[in-house]
Amino acid sequence: MIFFDRVSKIYPDSSVALEEVTLSIEPKEFISIVGPSGAGKTTLLKLFLAEEAPTDGSVYYESVDVHSLGKKEINEFRRKVGMVFQDFRLLPNKTVYENIAFTMEAAGRTDEEIESDVPHVLELVDLSPKIWNFPRELSGGEKQRVAIARALVNEPSIIIADEPTGNLDPANTYDVVQILKKINDLGTTVILTTHNKGIIDSLNRRVVAMERGRIVRDDKSGKYFK
Amino acid sequence: MLWIKFKRILRTGFFNFWRDSTVSFASVLVMTVTLWVIALVSFSSAILDTTLAELRNKIDINVTFITSADEKDILDIKYTLESLPEVFLVTYVSRDEALTAFKERHSSDQPILSALDELGENPLGAVLNIKAKDPSQYASVAEFLGSNNVLSPKGITIIDRINYFQNKTAIDKIAGIITSADRLGLALTIFFATISVLIALNTIRLTIYIARDEISVMRLVGASTTYIQGPFVVVGVIYGVTAGLLTLLTLLPITYWLGSTTENFFIGFNIFSYYLRHFLEIAFIIMASGIFVGALSSVLAIRKYLKV
Numbered sequence: 001m002i003f004f005d006r007v008s009k010i011y012p013d014s015s016v017a018l019e020e021v022t023l024s025i026e027p028k029e030f031i032s033i034v035g036p037s038g039a040g041k042t043t044l045l046k047l048f049l050a051e052e053a054p055t056d057g058s059v060y061y062e063s064v065d066v067h068s069l070g071k072k073e074i075n076e077f078r079r080k081v082g083m084v085f086q087d088f089r090l091l092p093n094k095t096v097y098e099n100i101a102f103t104m105e106a107a108g109r110t111d112e113e114i115e116s117d118v119p120h121v122l123e124l125v126d127l128s129p130k131i132w133n134f135p136r137e138l139s140g141g142e143k144q145r146v147a148i149a150r151a152l153v154n155e156p157s158i159i160i161a162d163e164p165t166g167n168l169d170p171a172n173t174y175d176v177v178q179i180l181k182k183i184n185d186l187g188t189t190v191i192l193t194t195h196n197k198g199i200i201d202s203l204n205r206r207v208v209a210m211e212r213g214r215i216v217r218d219d220k221s222g223k224y225f226k
Numbered sequence: 227m228l229w230i231k232f233k234r235i236l237r238t239g240f241f242n243f244w245r246d247s248t249v250s251f252a253s254v255l256v257m258t259v260t261l262w263v264i265a266l267v268s269f270s271s272a273i274l275d276t277t278l279a280e281l282r283n284k285i286d287i288n289v290t291f292i293t294s295a296d297e298k299d300i301l302d303i304k305y306t307l308e309s310l311p312e313v314f315l316v317t318y319v320s321r322d323e324a325l326t327a328f329k330e331r332h333s334s335d336q337p338i339l340s341a342l343d344e345l346g347e348n349p350l351g352a353v354l355n356i357k358a359k360d361p362s363q364y365a366s367v368a369e370f371l372g373s374n375n376v377l378s379p380k381g382i383t384i385i386d387r388i389n390y391f392q393n394k395t396a397i398d399k400i401a402g403i404i405t406s407a408d409r410l411g412l413a414l415t416i417f418f419a420t421i422s423v424l425i426a427l428n429t430i431r432l433t434i435y436i437a438r439d440e441i442s443v444m445r446l447v448g449a450s451t452t453y454i455q456g457p458f459v460v461v462g463v464i465y466g467v468t469a470g471l472l473t474l475l476t477l478l479p480i481t482y483w484l485g486s487t488t489e490n491f492f493i494g495f496n497i498f499s500y501y502l503r504h505f506l507e508i509a510f511i512i513m514a515s516g517i518f519v520g521a522l523s524s525v526l527a528i529r530k531y532l533k534v
Contacts, residue, residue: 078446
């Protein structure tokens with residue numbers, strides 16, 4: 001489904017973010033990418049989303065090199081991927097409803113679909129009462145659940161969660177991980193990057209460990225190794 | 227779908243303008259100052275035009291004929307002058323009219339009037355008053371009059387004197403001032419308009435800079451360029467329209483207040499009556515400038531953040 005073929009990324013200041021990384025991710029997989037800061041986890045995700053171009057190598061999604069796509073095709077491709085960030089990145093001037101509706105509008109969904117799907121997805125993340133609140137009126141955990149709802153609403157085939165629990169307390173961390181597990185159980189591929197050893201150990205799924213731009217370990221039923 | 231997209235872009239733009247009220251307020255104020263400068267520039271150019279026209283109007287040359295000149299010969303010269311491309315207007319003042327005007331002018335000067343009575347006959351020659359289309363053209367008109375073109379049929383000159391040669395220095399100086407003032411006016415217009423547009427452009431750039439993270443998120447959820455850019459352009463247009471209305475409204479009391487002052491200072495130019503008389507034209511310039519600057523600034527400013 002996703003294939004990184006000997007991908008390298010070297011920035012203009014000569015710092016090496018990724019070095020000949022080869023990684024394959026199968027449909028419906030739940031994969032955690034772990035490693036210290038600067039290991040190249042976020043760069044790997046940015047290259048997959050075509051936010052940045054690789055210096056060398058190719059990134060494939062369903063046998064198509066994502067960096068060969070035109071602007072319009074990149075937009076269509078990104079609509080198949082749900083993103084969850086550590087800092088939530090909600091649109092501050094939009095209500096919870098509008099934040100989620102925006103993603104659906106961008107995908108060209110009709111007003112009727114939006115009106116029926118947004119409340120439904122908010123129910124899934126248990127946030128229905130906050131539908132008309134602005135992000136500034138929500139706690140960190142609630143913001144992250146809105147971000148997950150936004151990522152889910154277009155029924156993407158992949159969810160990318162980049163350190164989604166980095167700003168959350170243990171109780172909210174547990175909730176977010178449970179939601180991600182549920183999403184994966186329903187058939188969506190989940191790519192999770194994290195520092196949190198507890199999460200990895202509790203998931204008992206595939207773990208890829210990175211260090212200084214390289215993959216140092218790929219464990220099918222992983223534990224977090226230092 | 228296109229209509230739905232347009233409707234959504236409009237709605238989002240209006241919401242963004244309303245919800246980000248502090249930034250909107252600041253941007254509208256800056257834009258209002260910009261439009262004020264544009265309005266002032268157009269008023270100044272109108273004042274300059276009126277004043278210069280008035281000055282031009284004051285310049286003329288008088289050709290005085292000898293007292294024995296035949297009226298028919300003078301009128302022939304008048305028709306010849308009127309056919310010249312440089313000449314705007316030629317007015318004939320007969321000897322009698324010249325005498326009446328002279329008497330009126332000196333009605334309180336008894337010695338002159340009695341000296342005139344003693345002469346017994348009209349000592350004044352008829353006069354042709356000539357206005358050229360442009361002050362710089364008086365020289366060629368005077369040259370024409372000095373040539374053989376204006377000899378009577380008998381071949382003698384009937385022109386007594388042409389006051390251009392006495393006033394030449396003053397006429398040249400005024401013509402020079404008018405040309406320089408025209409050029410300076412244009413340069414100042416371009417300068418102030420450019421500066422104010424740049425200020426408005428940078429303010430809108432700042433408001434979009436604040437939203438750069440949002441723009442990158444929109445990109446990552448797969449929103450198209452039009453869909454991201456559209457609401458920002460709508461907000462820019464709303465800034466322009468609001469600032470335009472505010473400018474037109476505030477100009478009313480201020481031009482009213484300045485009206486009589488400008489009338490006394492700039493030879494009959496009342497800024498308030500000018501504003502009312504040219505309201506539609508000024509409103510069009512102000513609104514169009516506001517909308518253009520607002521929309522263009524948004525398009526230019528957002529381009530940088532759409533590269534994700």
